[in-house]
Amino acid sequence: MGIKDIINTIAIVFFTLSVFGQSESNVDTSKLPSIQTEQQKSELLIRFSLHEDWDINIGYEIAKEYLQRYPTDDNAKYLKLWVKAFEEGSSKFPNNLYKKAEYMSRWKNDNWEARSNFGRRKMTGIILTTNVLDDVENRLNRRQSIDTPKDIIPNPPKPAYLAPVDCLDTENCYNANAYSLALKLVENDRLKEIEKRLNNLRENPYLFGCYDIQDIGDKNIELRCRYVREIDINESKTIDETLKLPKAWKEQLKDQQIQKVWLENGIRIDLTGTPLEKPLLTSRPIALQTNTGTYVVLEIFNSDIQSHAGHVTSFKNKIFDISQCSNKEACVNQVMSKFLEKIEAYFTKTPLSVRVLNNQEFPAGEYWLGKERVRSDVLGLPWHEISRYTVKWYGRDADVTLFDSGTGKGSKSRPYIYLMVDQTYWVAPNVSSRTYKDATSEQESRYVTSVNTAVRQALAEACRDLNGNMVNEVVDNQARNVCVIPRR
Amino acid sequence: MKVKDVRNWLGIYFLIITGILGTYVLLFGETVLLPVSKQEAMDVFQIVIPVLIGQLTIIFRWFAGFEAENTEASINMPTWVIKGPPLLVVGILIITVTLMVVGNMFSSLQWTISPDQFKVIVTFCVSILNATTIFIIGRYFKMPQVDKQEN
Numbered sequence: 001m002g003i004k005d006i007i008n009t010i011a012i013v014f015f016t017l018s019v020f021g022q023s024e025s026n027v028d029t030s031k032l033p034s035i036q037t038e039q040q041k042s043e044l045l046i047r048f049s050l051h052e053d054w055d056i057n058i059g060y061e062i063a064k065e066y067l068q069r070y071p072t073d074d075n076a077k078y079l080k081l082w083v084k085a086f087e088e089g090s091s092k093f094p095n096n097l098y099k100k101a102e103y104m105s106r107w108k109n110d111n112w113e114a115r116s117n118f119g120r121r122k123m124t125g126i127i128l129t130t131n132v133l134d135d136v137e138n139r140l141n142r143r144q145s146i147d148t149p150k151d152i153i154p155n156p157p158k159p160a161y162l163a164p165v166d167c168l169d170t171e172n173c174y175n176a177n178a179y180s181l182a183l184k185l186v187e188n189d190r191l192k193e194i195e196k197r198l199n200n201l202r203e204n205p206y207l208f209g210c211y212d213i214q215d216i217g218d219k220n221i222e223l224r225c226r227y228v229r230e231i232d233i234n235e236s237k238t239i240d241e242t243l244k245l246p247k248a249w250k251e252q253l254k255d256q257q258i259q260k261v262w263l264e265n266g267i268r269i270d271l272t273g274t275p276l277e278k279p280l281l282t283s284r285p286i287a288l289q290t291n292t293g294t295y296v297v298l299e300i301f302n303s304d305i306q307s308h309a310g311h312v313t314s315f316k317n318k319i320f321d322i323s324q325c326s327n328k329e330a331c332v333n334q335v336m337s338k339f340l341e342k343i344e345a346y347f348t349k350t351p352l353s354v355r356v357l358n359n360q361e362f363p364a365g366e367y368w369l370g371k372e373r374v375r376s377d378v379l380g381l382p383w384h385e386i387s388r389y390t391v392k393w394y395g396r397d398a399d400v401t402l403f404d405s406g407t408g409k410g411s412k413s414r415p416y417i418y419l420m421v422d423q424t425y426w427v428a429p430n431v432s433s434r435t436y437k438d439a440t441s442e443q444e445s446r447y448v449t450s451v452n453t454a455v456r457q458a459l460a461e462a463c464r465d466l467n468g469n470m471v472n473e474v475v476d477n478q479a480r481n482v483c484v485i486p487r488r
Numbered sequence: 489m490k491v492k493d494v495r496n497w498l499g500i501y502f503l504i505i506t507g508i509l510g511t512y513v514l515l516f517g518e519t520v521l522l523p524v525s526k527q528e529a530m531d532v533f534q535i536v537i538p539v540l541i542g543q544l545t546i547i548f549r550w551f552a553g554f555e556a557e558n559t560e561a562s563i564n565m566p567t568w569v570i571k572g573p574p575l576l577v578v579g580i581l582i583i584t585v586t587l588m589v590v591g592n593m594f595s596s597l598q599w600t601i602s603p604d605q606f607k608v609i610v611t612f613c614v615s616i617l618n619a620t621t622i623f624i625i626g627r628y629f630k631m632p633q634v635d636k637q638e639n
Contacts (some may be wrong), residue, residue, distance in 0.1 A: 375595045382523035382592050430523040430588070431595045432602035 002151055027202050041070060042126045046303050048079070049118075055211035056104050057097075057145060060086050060434050078118040083328065097145045098271060098361070101212030101221045126303040132286045133197060135262050139209035139226060140201070142422045146209035148225055148273035148396050151373075152386060152426050156229045156265045160283035161244045164299060165226065165266040167282045169216040178305040181246055181285060183253075183295040191294060198262055198287055201228045210269060217313065218409035220363040229259045256290035258283055270368060271360045276388045277422040308413065313407050314400045315418040316474065316475055319393075320468075323415035324487040332412040335485060336393060338466055340367050342458035343391055348459075351377040351450050353463065354389060365410025367391040373431060378450050382429045389451065390422040399475065423451055459483060489567050490560055498621070499547045501574045506540040509581070510585050522585070523592040524603040532610050539614050543625055550629040573620035577581045577613045611627075 025051030044066045051059035063079045072308060085107040086100075093099035108115060164170065164179050172178035186194050207225035215222050233239055239258060263283040267275045288295045320339070323374075347354050347369050357368040369389045376385040395411030396418055408414055425447055426436035439447065463470050465482035472479050489497075490591070510533065515602035517529030563570070584601055591600025601609070 373595075373597070381520045382518065382597060384592075429518045429525050430592055430603050431599065432597050432600050433525070434602065434604055 029286050039126070041066075041073070041075075042303075042466050044069075044303075045075060046126055050301075052082075052108070053105065053214040054170070055213070055296055056086065057142075057211065060212060075118055078114050081114055082107075085111075096271070097212055098221060098223055101214075101223075105214065105221060114384055121434050124304055126364050128301040128303070129225040130299040130301075131296060132264065132284055132299050133297070136201065136226070136228060136284075136286055137197065137255075140204065141256070142209065144208060144210065146210040146223070146269070146271075146273045148210065148227070149386075150206055151428075151433070151435050152207070152275060153205050153437055154207075154227060154265075154267055154275060154279055155261050156231065156283055157241065157279045157281050159242055160231075160263055160265070161281055162249075162263075162285045164283040165264060165280060165282060165284045166213055166224070168280065169213055171216060172306060178302050180300045180302075181249075183249060183296045183298060184298055186287075186294045186296055194287065194296060195372070198230070201262060201286070202230045204228065206271070207267065207273060207275070210273065210289060217407040218365065219406065220365075220409065220432075222363075223241070223271070224280070225269050225275075227265050227267065229263050231263060233260065253290060255294050258290050260289040260401060262286040262288075270357065270370075270388065274370070274372070274386065274388060275424050275426075276368065276390050278424060308387060312400050312402055315394060315396060315407075315420070316399060316478070316480070317419050318399070318416050318473070318480060318482050319419045320417035321415065321482050321484040322417065323348060325485060325486070328413040328414070329361065329486060331488065332395060332417065335417065335466060339458065340391070341463040342462040342465075343447075343455070344369070345366065345461075345485045346458045347389060349454075352389075352454055353377050354387060363410075365393055367393075373436075375431075376427060379427065379439075383427050384427050384429075384431045384433075384436075384442075385427050385439075387423070387425040387447075389457060392420045392422065394418040394420070419455070421451055421455060423447060457483065489563050489565065489570065491563055492560065494563055494570050494624070495550075496545075497570065498574070498625060498628070499551065502540060502543045502547060505574070505578065506537070506544055509540070510537055520593070521589060523588060523600075524606060528603040529605065532607055535607065536610050536614055543617075543622065546625055546629050550631065553631075569620075570624055573616055577616055580609065580613055580616075587615060 044062055048059055048062045048066065051062060060083065066073075067076055067083065068078055086104060088106070089103035091099040095105065141202055158264065162181060163169075164173055167173040167179065170179075207227050210223055210225040213222050213224055214220070231242060233242060239245075243258075243261060251283050262285070264278040264286055265283045268277040268280075270276050284299070285297045287297060302482075320335050320337060322328065322331045344356050346352075348356075352369075353374075354369040354371045357370055360368060362368050367390075369391070370387050370425050372386050373384055375381065376383040376387075379385070392409060394408040394413035394417065396408040397414055398416070401408070425439045425444070427439050427443060428436045459481060460470065462468075466483070466485060468483040468485045470483055473482050474480075512522065513529050513533045513536075517524060517526040522529060574575060584606060588601035588606060591598075
């Protein structure tokens with residue numbers, strides 16, 4: 001279903017509503033409320049199911065609203081259980097969204113039977129339309145669950161793929177295009193109001209609206225925050241290096257020149273609100289200004305489009321071969337404990353000089369290091385940095401595997417271990433600078449070199465201590481060092 | 489202090505401070521010697537340089553166009569009125585930059601001067617000059633009134 005079809009659908013909905021409106025006095029309207037009720041029920045159920053594993057705080061608000069409106073409905077039974085579990089989780093972990101989300105995820109797994117009967121036959125044929133500007137403002141004005149640092153100002157991804165922020169972690173968004181983005185021209189009488197609201201968003205460059213999400217690949221809970229950026233296209237060389245527009249927009253805008261775009265972006269954070277990884281690749285457009293007019297964006301979700309697609313995951317950086325070990329779990333424990341010990345040793349040395357973030361609990365298969373507002377030994381004075389290194393390891397059967405078997409993060413039963421190190425750094429020339437900004441590409445390459453060196457040294461030393469054999473494998477014309485662990 | 493000395497002293501002062509401050513701010517942003525971003529350095533340049541260049545223009549226009557009639561006469565004001573504010577500004581800037589550089593070297597949030605504070609201090613220095621020395625410049629580098637002659 002393309003944007004055009006969806007716009008047609010909206011047009012039909014609007015048309016239908018207007019027909020109802022006009023003919024209200026001539027027809028029997030006694031059946032209308034029940035139709036509307038069913039529609040509202042379905043909408044609430046869909047919104048709840050979208051937020052069950054993704055921003056549970058919003059899920060809670062929707063569940064409460066449903067229970068208030070339809071307390072005796074079939075679905076109320078499950079929602080009551082869910083709400084009760086949420087409230088229990090909230091009282092157990094009042095200031096820890098991560099723990100609360102983990103609690104709810106466990107609860108859902110334990111209560112799959114109750115869940116299986118929830119919302120049947122009510123979640124089809126529904127189109128949810130969200131005005132993105134309203135939605136962003138709501139998120140901004142809600143009580144913030146995490147107090148984020150006010151000196152970190154990340155840039156948007158470049159190029160930004162225009163889609164819902166968490167599209168790559170939402171099965172029906174990524175695989176099935178259940179979400180579409182439509183442009184709605186702002187009429188002249190509302191132009192000033194919209195411009196004022198967009199200016200207000202620009203005034204708040206910080207991270208906000210932090211939430212939980214279940215990673216689509218490894219099913220771990222992650223915390224993420226949003227941030228808004230105004231992009232001046234005139235400052236870019238070409239629009240393509242800044243934005244990847246939906247095809248339908250190009251058709252709709254034709255010869256209009258895009259001048260400004262307002263984007264809502266997302267980034268993964270740790271428990272202190274400090275970003276852990278680079279910004280998410282997809283940005284949700286809020287509004288768009290061209291040489292002829294201003295548009296606001298509508299996000300449209302079609303509940304009928306379901307994903308049945310599978311895809312593969314691909315990794316290249318194999319570091320350990322434990323296929324000869326008879327007890328894989330014991331072997332992985334031993335190998336990874338040694339390797340992470342060496343990672344810590346080399347990452348805490350100069351030039352990286354970071355420390356393990358022991359005050360935070362890492363998800364399975366992850367190890368976090370970092371430092372805040374201290375001198376950067378990689379760049380030298382006057383530079384200071386806030387940095388995070390997320391060392392992730394994956395137990396896998398091969399470089400390429402079917403996604404259905406997961407990415408293998410933290411898996412202890414597979415023959416090979418792969419590594420990925422996510423790195424983020426914000427730098428400032430003065431320790432007390434008001435803002436720490438993204439490192440430039442030249443600065444970033446110096447960090448990447450230091451990290452690669454530290455990882456290589458840690459692997460070599462761990463392999464030696466484990467009596468392993470370091471071998472060279474060539475993948476896609478690139479050599480990689482793999483430590484083969486002997487039979488044990 | 490003679491009138492001639494006042495003019496020479498102020499002329500040399502403004503020449504040196506404009507040259508040194510302008511070069512320092514333009515060249516050393518994002519280095520150990522000036523730990524502020526290039527944009528912040530440019531902001532400081534835009535605050536301070538127009539005022540200093542304005543004074544230099546007045547001074548050099550005077551030296552280029554006129555011969556003083558009585559430069560040996562003594563001035564009727566204390567020396568500190570002439571030299572005090574410009575030296576005070578130099579002192580403030582030296583202390584500020586030293587604190588900023590040394591504090592930043594030791595990553596001391598307590599001691600270092602932040603870029604925002606640096607901008608405020610530079611603005612403060614410009615205000616001191618505006619409120620004091622600029623009147624002295626006006627007096628000793630005043631262009632003589634040329635009577636309008638009717639054709």
